[in-house]
Amino acid sequence: MDLGDLLRQAQRLTNDTKMDEEMPRVDRTISQVLQATQELHSRVTLTGTHDLQAHMLLGSKGVDLPKLTQKLESLSSRKTFEPLDPVSDTDVRAFLRNERENAILSVIDETNRSIFESVERQKWRRIYAEWGEEKESLLNALVGPKQDEFPDVQRQSVSTTLPENPTPRSLLNRTEQLYAEEVAAYNQSQIQRGHRSNLLEACARLAEERLDNPLVAEMWSVLQFMTDNGPATRTVDPIKSRQSLTQQARTYLERRYKQYMKTVINENRVLAKRGGIPSVYHMVNSFVGINFVQPATLVGLQDVNNGRPLWALVYYSLRCGDLSAASKYLQEAGVCSDLFRLLAMMKDGTKGEQYARLEGVLKLEYNSKMRSCSDPYKKAVYAYVLACDPQNSHPELMRSIDDFLWMQLSILREDNEREYNIEQLTYSGLQSLILEKYGENYFNAREKAPLYFSVLILTGQFESAIEFLARTEATRPHAVHMAIALNEIHMLNTPSSMHQPLISVNPEDPTPMKRLNLVRMLVTYAKCFELTNTREALHYYFLLRHFKDDNGSSLMLSCVSDLLVETCDQQMIELIFGSETDKSAQSGIFAQFHTMDFDKYMLAGMVGDKLAHRSNFETAIKLYFIGGQLDKVMRLVCSLLSQVVHQSPKESSVRNRLVPIIDRLDELRSVMRVDVEPHVLATYTMLTQLLIFFDHYHNKDSQLATDVLANYRITPNNCSEVDECVANLKRLGPEVAKVLPDIMLAAMDLVYQEYLQLKGVSATSRSSFGSRDSTQTDDWKDVNKEGSLRHLRTKAKALTNMAATVPYRMPTATNKRLVQLEILMH
Secondary structure, rough: HHHHHHHHHHHHHHHHOOOOOOOHHHHHHHHEHHHHHHHHHHHHHHHHHHHHOOOOOOOOOOOOHHHHHHHHHHHHHHOOOOOOOOOOOHHHHHHHHHHHHHHHHHHHHHHHHHHHHHHHHHHHHHHHHHHHHHHHHHHOEEEEEEEHHOOOOOOOOOOOOOOOOOOOOOOOOOHHHHHHHHHHHHHHHHHHHHHOOOOOHHHHHHHHHHHOHHHHHHHHHHHHOOOOOOOOOOOOOOHHHHHHHHHHHHHHHHHHHHHHHHHHHHHHHHHOOOOOOOOOHHHHHHHHHHOOOOOOOHHHOOOOEEEEEEEHHHHHHHHOOOOHHHHHHHHHHHOOOHHHHHHHHHHHHHHHHHHHHHHHHHHHHHHOHHHHOOOOHHHHHHHHHHOOOOOOOOOOOOOOOOHHHHHHOEEEEEEEEHOOOOOEHHHHHHHHHHHHHHHHHHHOOOOOOOHHHHHHHHHOOHHHHHHHHHOOOHHHHHHHHHHHHHOOOOOOOOOOOOOOOEEEEOOOOOOOOOEOOOHHHHHHOOOOOOOOHHHHHHHHHOOOOOOOOOOOOEEHHHHHHHHHHHHOOOHHHHHOOOOOOOOOOOOOOOHHOOOOOOOOOHHHHHHHHHHHOOOOOHHHHHHHHHHHHHHHHHHHHHHHHHHHOOOOOOOOOOHHHHHHHHHHHHHHHHHOOOOEEEEEEEHHHHHHHHHHHHHHHHHHHHHHHHHHHOOOOOOOOOHHHHHHHHHHHHHHOOOHHHHHHHHHHHHHHHHHHHHHHHHHHHHHHHHOOOOOOOOOOOOHHHHHHHHHHHHHHHHHHHHHHHHHOOOOOOOHHHHHHHHHHHHHHH
């Protein structure tokens, strides 16, 4: 067989093996085929029969199981529904893909939220609808009574009687009313007897006996105890006197703990085995016997004798404030002689060179041994005696905030000692610790307000404690009256300006002391009920009599005057000053606040000034009458008359209301002297005469009106009197100049009317009498008439000359009218 035959045979075999579908050709060597076979065999044997069957089943359906497994493993549910991580700014493709996927996720999340809210709304809508149907069915099930089942009740009319002078309903609740009564009694004792009672003590007694709130009574009790030894005068700075309150606070806490000890002993009389003379020594011994019954409680304690640990006895004796009992326990035990001598010196109050030496020795011992001591009572005793180690809070012994506060108050040092020993705790440091470091959150002040208040009071922070109580509506009345009581005994730190906020800081005060604006607090409190409980509000304002406003006047007068100016009510004026018919000095509720500094007449003048400044002249005149300031009444009457004197009288007009005021003023001028400038008096007299003149003018009483002008030389009768009348006007006030145009027009009108009347009479007489006998008589009358007309023309000329001569700018219309009438008369 040649090569050509071999080639043709290979091609024929190739054609025989071809199929309809294209299949990939596999070009492998024998070794490659063997290797693939072995890999397939190993894979089948490792996956097991179940995987092999799965491969066969899915393979028959055209599914490539290995690729599907890889795709499933690449999926991550965590990454699918979480926001994608940010990508770098340079990777634009990844950034766009990330933004697209984030947008899809946000849409899915928003859709889920909206679906949930929609389902929730539909659920509640359905519930309300079902309940509405149920209520409707219940109401429909009720059967009303028949018409004839109603009893025959005869109607009776009940008469209602209303008081003649109804008073508004009080806005004070029971607590506020009780406090107001105490404040009123306190003020009355000062005004009538000149004796300053203790308002704080009275309020504390009120809280204990009548408020029925033990927490409020406790707050008043701690405040009263802390202020028992307060300064007696206003010259003492309340901030500087706070340092002396540390001993008072410790005494209060020690007394409370002794009361707690007695309660525990009375509840455990069998274990206490109380005996001997009643004293702190025996009480502490019984108390320790109760607390250390179990042997486990004695672990780590030193110097235990008959189940009584020595240092616990000493500590609880000090906790009760009895140094003698603590010294007695040390003396009986015969240990720590230096500590015993130091306690004896502390009890006697002798501090000298020996005291300093013993203190130095004990401090060395404390620093070398006590820090690692296992007995917490012994460490607490040394810390108390040496007033050191403020960083050690003694957590094993601090079972309440009282224990912690007592220990901190016991280890205090004076502020000037801080320079020499940085480990000492100062008073300002303790205050900052309580107010700023721990604060309201630590003490849970919202729910435990009395506790936080007591802690602030015991650390001498009265202003912060009161401001804390004033934040809530329920405790604000207590806070206001606590501030008042403290201010009355000169222990409240107030700012120099009443415009400061409720709580403020003065840079000159030690940190963290605050200043409480009592004026703002009290005025805000009293304004809530000053319209309905005016008497009580005035008692609160009386407490501000020593404070001064921006003008230097008493703040009490300012508050009451503001009340009257804002209400501007006749009933309020009569309530405070009394009725006009009652002439006694004691009428009105303000009369009971009469002092050497002010009275109701001074208040009336101040209110009148404010009302006059607001242009409420009529009410201001009433107040000036009450205050006896007739000169100011005269000025206001002149001001009002200049505006309305030329008007015609009308009922209830300002002009008519001024008439009785003028009559009253003239009546008072006849019985009392009025110190007023001459030009004011002349102006008042002229305006009152002008009032009479215009009354006659509007009533068509021409002759009487003309007589008034002639008697008081208001307008000239001829040209020679012009200068005299102008000079008279210059001596009067500007009020007369305001009404001068109306005077000139009225005077010219009177002259013109008289001129027309004479002209009409003359013409009538000539037409009626035509005989020869009456000719001479008519001629004589004509001569007289002509003289009268000439006089009227001269008078009109004088009026126009005066209008041109007066140093005031007359209105153009007035000048035109005057000239027009003068021309008509020629």
